Amino acid sequence: MIKLIETRLIFALALALVLTADLAEARHLKLYTYDIPEVGVTQVTYTFDRITDPKAGYQTGSPTLHEVEIERTITEHWLQSFYVDYDYAPPTDGQTQISEVSSLKTEFNFTFSEKGRRFVDFRMNVELAKAMNNKITAYGETGMADTAEFRFIFEKNFDKFTIVLGPMLVKDIAGPGELSGWTYGYANAILIDISDRVGFGLEFYGSMGEARDLGFAVRQNHTIVPNFDIAVTRDLTLSLGAGFGLTNVTDNFTFRTAIQYVFGPGGS
Secondary structure (H helix, E strand, O other): OHHHHHHHHHHHHHHHHHHOOOOOOOOOOOOOOOOOOOOOOEEEEEEEEEEEOOOOOOOOOOOEEEEEEEEEEEEOOEEEEEEEEEEEEOOEOOEOOEEEEEEEEEEEEEEOOOOOOOOOEEEEEEEEEEEOOOOOOOOOOOOOOEEEEEEEEEEEEOOOOEEEEOEEEEEEEEOOOOOOOOEEEEEEEEEEEOOOOEEEEEEEEEEEEOHHHOOOHHHOEEEEEEEEEEEOOOOEEEEEEEEEEOOOOOOOEEEEEEEEEEEOOOOO
16 A cells, blocks of 8 residues: 555656656766666666767857756656756856756656566656756757657667667757757667676767758767776666767767665665
8 A cells, every 4th residue: 555655656746747847858878778676776876977079059168967866666667767957067258157957857767578588678768857947058058948758778688798779759848949840869888797896888879850860960969988887885886988979060078977876675
């Protein structure tokens, strides 16, 4: 009975965040795999991205993106996430400083079978985000639209490595300016376990724009990210990655780090 009440409460809170808020597209380079913690586990993750030579908005300085995420495993097939995004950009070239909470987000994460039981494991994420304050980003972009993001995550495990394919669709919902149509992207990776405590991933991210942009690589963002995951303790994991832009409209370099702590069964 208590678990049923908790499930309904979390679902109601997630819907309340969606129904009472605008939506804003995420900017972090984030990879999702098929793994979710066991039921009752809560994970808290802080992610920090530092951008060098940005290619949007101000195009100078080194904006930083901060995100705090709280994830709770509700059932064997449902993980619910809540995020707070904070953007900072120093004053540069006559531009004003940006320092504000840029968005609140919730994400519904669903798996459809026990891991490894099918030829390819499939997970789906639906992310809805609330635009905050002045709807301005650390890049100096204003009038950010509200968006919904749909990720379709396919994972195949082999003896020595894992392949993750994550095509995504993003749709503008509402905003102060003209709304874009469906845009396309991906978050893919090749993952290797170096030891019981260290994993390496070669990650690939892309934002390819609307259908009319798919044939023009010069209009698209593509980034490659070598990343290490280090299990510091049973409960604490540190991730370090370096993102390299592959096109002229992609941020030149992104330093990414994340710290994750686990509470509940299997954690503290």
